[in-house]
Amino acid sequence: MQNEFDYIVIGGGSAGCVLAGRLTEDPNISVCLIEAGGDGNNWTVNVPAATVISLPTKINNWAFETVPQAGLNGRKGYQPRGKGLGGSSNINAMIYIRGNQADYDHWASLGNTGWSYQEVLPYFIKSENNASLQNKYHGNTGPLSVSNLRTDNPLHQRYIAAAQAEGYNVLDDFNGAEQEGLGVYQVTHVNGERCSVSRGYLQPHLNRPNLTVLSHAVTHKILIENKIAIGAEIHHTGQIKQIKATKEVLLCAGAIQSPQILMLSGIGPEQELKKHGIDCVHSLSGVGQNFHDHPDFIFGYTVKEIQGTFGISMSGSLDMFKQIQRYRRERKGMITSNFAECGGFLKSDPSLSIPNLQLHFVVALVDDHARKFHASHGVSYHVCLLNPRSRGSIQLSGPKISDPLKIDPNFLADEQDLEDLVQGFKLTQKLMQSPALSEIYKQDLFTADVKSDDDIRAILRQRVDTVYHPVGSCKMGVDDMAVVNPQLQVYGIQNLRVVDASIMPNVINGNTNAPVVMIAEKAVDLIRQYYLQQQVA
Structure with a gap:
């Protein structure tokens, strides 16, 4: 196997797929x-409703667990993270x-030009x-690919009627x-099928001769010589291998x-490194700090x-059989559902300049990330705090x-x-008690x-617990706790960038996947511009 490339991308998630797809547009790279x-x-990936299989299990999922959370009565939280290309x-x-x-103007105001x-x-x-x-x-x-839902769900009209009854704007575009x-x-x-970032950016280009994809390959560490990233050590096909990068190592393993x-x-x-017997190549205090997420x-x-x-x-089983048949014929109906079909953005206080709450209206009963089973048909309402002040960390427990x-x-x-969440609770509850929605309820669980x-x-x-938006653990900035600069280059190490949700100085006010795709798209331009400047110099 070839073991030298211009770029090594560590992590085939959303950011990694964008980088691999875009960089290999140049046949010389x-x-x-x-x-x-x-x-x-x-x-299990392509059928939208199949996320109910992956979310509570280790199918396509790292299924991490947090340390006990003092603010949550000592409970351990759950942190699902996708595993596999995409x-x-x-x-x-x-x-x-x-x-x-x-959100982005605030990032810029922090010095992120x-x-x-x-x-x-x-x-x-x-x-x-x-x-x-x-x-x-x-x-x-x-x-x-981005589109309207194809579920034809009658509950959409109830949700919109409730929103109008409570005096909220009804939007068809939150962006x-x-x-x-x-x-x-x-x-x-x-x-009607999931457009994962792999499906959009990577799968159409797997036949490119300048693109090598190694799946089931675990990265052990980045190889560094004289404070220059030169490659990665991985475990692949039962062997420890070293792969070299002649230009850059791009770390996209997530927050x-x-x-x-x-x-x-x-x-x-x-x-932290010394505690686990790891030689300190470069002391960087912010690595693993500033970790935060939307509480939900x-x-x-x-x-x-x-x-x-x-x-x-x-009756639900009979209907589900019909829905499966419809999905096979038309790619429409409930099998195309993302479950969290409706929602939006509200302010806990009218004096706020922007919304600080996000709602997700789910057409199923969800308890403990679908890990606690309820046979009953039902609905769930999420309310999350978009700009939490609390900050945590990612720490090692050992050197492997x-x-x-x-x-x-x-x-x-x-x-x-x-x-703020107390106010969010009240606003969401008031919306849910609007007649258009409340008349369908049997029991408040x-x-x-x-x-x-x-x-x-x-x-x-x-x-x-989480609504699955962890960020910030390798934050971009110009202060002492920043890990990467506004070009996403790791401070103190040449030829190494981090490109994923970990670089967000503050979590954005909403779901994080589209912003990660944006970050990676911008990173491609930053990389190309850097090498153009090098050639000119």
Whole structure:
């Protein structure tokens, strides 16, 4: 096997697929993409509703666990992360959200030149192939297919009626001029099937002679000589191998595993490395710090009529058989569902400049990430805090890639996070009690006895967990805790960049997959510009 390439991309998730697909557009550039999971191209990925199989299990999923969370009554949280080419775009709810325009302007205000909203918008547009929206905010020729849902779910109309009754704006585009409001989400679909980032960016180009993809290949560490990244040590086909990069190593292992690989390579907080007998190649205090995530609470109700909901019943089983047949014929119906079909963005306080809450309306009963089973048909309502103040960390437990990580999002450590979620609880509950929705309920499973603010605080600590948006553990910036500069280059190490959600200084106000694709699209331009400048010099 060839063991020398221009670029080595570590991690075949959303960012890694974009980098591999884009960089190999140049036939003179060779790329090796290293992925610990499989090829990400099977029915458990491509059939949208099959995410119910992957999310609670280790199918296509690393299925990480956090350390006990003091803010959650000492509970351990769950951190699903996609495993296989396509990464978390293989198991997510496919919701296409970019975040708020102010998110990126804030990044730029922190010294991250080139990352303002107007500067990143062209990369969102470049990546997108939107089937229905055609305006200055959207792209219609990119690799990532975005479309309206094809479920024909009657509950959409109920949700919109409830939103209107409560006086909220109803939006058909959360990625345009305005984010505040409620409606039906657009999703990364192509003809009713999941458009993972691998399907959009990588799979069409697997026959390129300058692209080598190694699946089931676990990266042990980045090889560094004289503070220059020169390759990676991997375990592949039962052997330890060293692969060399003549230009750069691009680390795309995600907010949980990118800091792990950096630390195992000797890059990170010196005391943390010494504790595990790892030689410190370069002391970088911010590696593994600034880790944070959207804390999320879920309401759950059983329903009187099963139409439009998932669950187990005699009539539901008959309907599901019909839905499967419809999916095979038309690629429409409930099997195309992303479950979290409706939602939107609200403010916990009208004086806020931008929304700080996101809602997800799910057409099934969800309890503990679908790991606690309820046979009943039902609906669930998520409310998450978009801009948490709490910060945690990713730490090692040992010097090997197989040693479990200490994952600590530090949920609700900041009291204001809890108070903001109390308001979010009340707003969401008020929306859910609107007649258009409340008339379908049979039983409130989790919050029937919640009356006072103290009751709300108690149940939040009892039930809050992730909504799957971990970021920040290798943050981009110009301060002492930054890991990468605004060109995504790791401080103190040449020829090494981090390109994934870990570089976000602050989590964006929304779902994180589309922003990761944008980050990778921008990284491709940064890389190309760097080498053009080198040639000129």
